Amino acid sequence: MSTDAAALAREALAAEASRLDAADALRGRRDEFVGSDTPLVYFDGNSLGRPPRAAAARLESFVREEWGGRLIRAWDEAWMDLPFAIGDTIGRAVIGAAPGQTVIGDSTTVLLYKLVRAAFDAQHAADPARVEIVVDRDNFPTDRYLVEGIAAERGGRVRWIDVDLSRGVDAASLSEAVGPQTAVVVLSHVAYRSGYLADAESLTRVAHDAGALMLWDLCHSAGSVPVETDAWGFDLAVGCTYKYLNGGPGSPAFAYVAARHQDALAQPIQGWMGAADVFAMGPEYRPAEGMRRFLSGTPPVLGMLAMQDTIAMIEDAGIRAIRDKSIQLTEFAVRCADDLLAPLGVEVASPRDPAERGGHVTLSHPAMREATARLWAQDVIPDYRDPHGLRIGLSPLSTNFAEVLEGMLAVERVLRELAADS
Structure with a gap:
């Protein structure tokens, strides 16, 4: 892919991410999770989800009121x-x-x-x-x-x-x-x-x-x-x-x-x-x-x-709405992979039919183990699975499309760096 074509692809993907985020019926949910307001890109929600902000208050209240206040009576209560x-x-x-x-x-x-x-x-x-x-x-x-x-x-x-x-x-x-x-x-x-x-x-x-x-x-x-x-x-x-x-x-x-x-x-x-x-x-x-x-x-x-x-x-959002966004997220990740990463030799190692795909996408390339380590050091957090698989886990309630694009651009950048180093 030429430099001009690559730039056009990135611009098109950025515009698409912006449109998808604006139309996202679940976009307000993202703010309910700790860390969603930081620059960190989290691609591992299918291994360990972000903590809900409400959980901090729930845990503090439990220690002080239920455990601390009711003590053993709380078992019966x-x-x-x-x-x-x-x-x-x-x-x-x-x-x-x-x-x-x-x-x-x-x-x-x-x-x-x-x-x-x-x-x-x-x-x-x-x-x-x-x-x-x-x-x-x-x-x-x-x-x-x-x-x-x-x-x-x-x-x-x-x-x-x-x-x-x-x-x-x-x-x-x-x-x-x-x-x-x-x-x-x-x-x-x-x-x-x-x-x-x-x-x-x-x-x-x-x-x-x-x-x-x-x-x-x-x-x-x-x-x-x-x-x-x-x-x-x-x-x-x-x-x-x-x-x-x-x-x-x-x-x-x-x-x-x-x-x-x-x-x-x-x-x-x-x-x-x-x-x-x-x-x-x-x-x-x-x-x-x-x-x-x-x-x-x-x-x-x-x-x-x-x-x-x-x-x-x-329960409030409805699992069907969550599934709809999950499909949109993984479809967008696949398009990013096709436009940004396929020219670097990356293959999509997940089903392309969204009806046959859950909430994550696996990308295959011989350098993915090393790429994962470099990405983690840059606060872009996917995970790695043999053979050669970078797994992109997208939690619909806490992930937006801009975050997906930012992470996929980081994967592209790191793979280019690794190719230049070899």
Whole structure:
């Protein structure tokens, strides 16, 4: 691309960013996040969301009034119900679940372990031939590691699906993997590497047609794309809260268990909080009814505070409006990549069809690992994923189009510097 053509492309993109920001129905939400008024470009909202400004006041008030003022009385007054109250709000506002099916609990890893293990055991008990857990080779490492461990622990085996790293699992590949030996299928709704958005409804149907239970990892979709757990027939789901729900580093995950399965599943980490009578301190464990049985230890009350403000924003704005902006953001990022970065050898390693893409875009180039380090030093914060992938995570509530353009221009500048240095 000539110097004049490159300048024209930048001018056109700047004008487009300005138009999109002016027309953005969610533009006022950006001001509700800490750091949005600084020059820093944040391309990692799909790993750790910016903190809501309201969370600072909520945390301060909690320490002073609830924890400091009410002390242990607050367990009876509010805290014991918090995992279920916030879970139902996530169900209503974020994942399309009726009340009584979603709860805040442990880390994503622990909740995945509980539900995959419970699903496997129930399926195998009902039909000893069902010994396989189906998972794709590009699923998030935690999911794959857990599946391998559970299969070894329970005398089962893993059935692997090979996928294109720029896409993900589709109905054809899942249909080939499932059958009479499948106990449970574990897939991510949005692929962590490519951003591929799976057709969760049709894939759930494929799993059910084979007699399997379906568990969805919603970590990269909850709060960014619409999810309809009840309408799409989900059996189980787990999602984190520190990405698009802005719960803060290490904030606890949520678990969804369809009402039809709750009494039949025995979660394997039996703790006092999941007992039928929490304070009976009885000689033996008897599981509670409903979603309480999927809890184990004391609820992480502090970790549940910050997410409440973003969940309220999502409910107020509507997940469909958030998805519309997410599509606009990623479409604009792809256009920036095509106009600014393709001449430098950068390829878009995410689906180009927005209907098949979640809230992030991955850009592939051999220099992306080094580029990421340089960008971080310049307060432009994407993240890196092998092989050669720069991941652009765009949180619709806290990101505007001018920020996207500024960040993409920085990527162009750094790649040109690296090419000149080599």
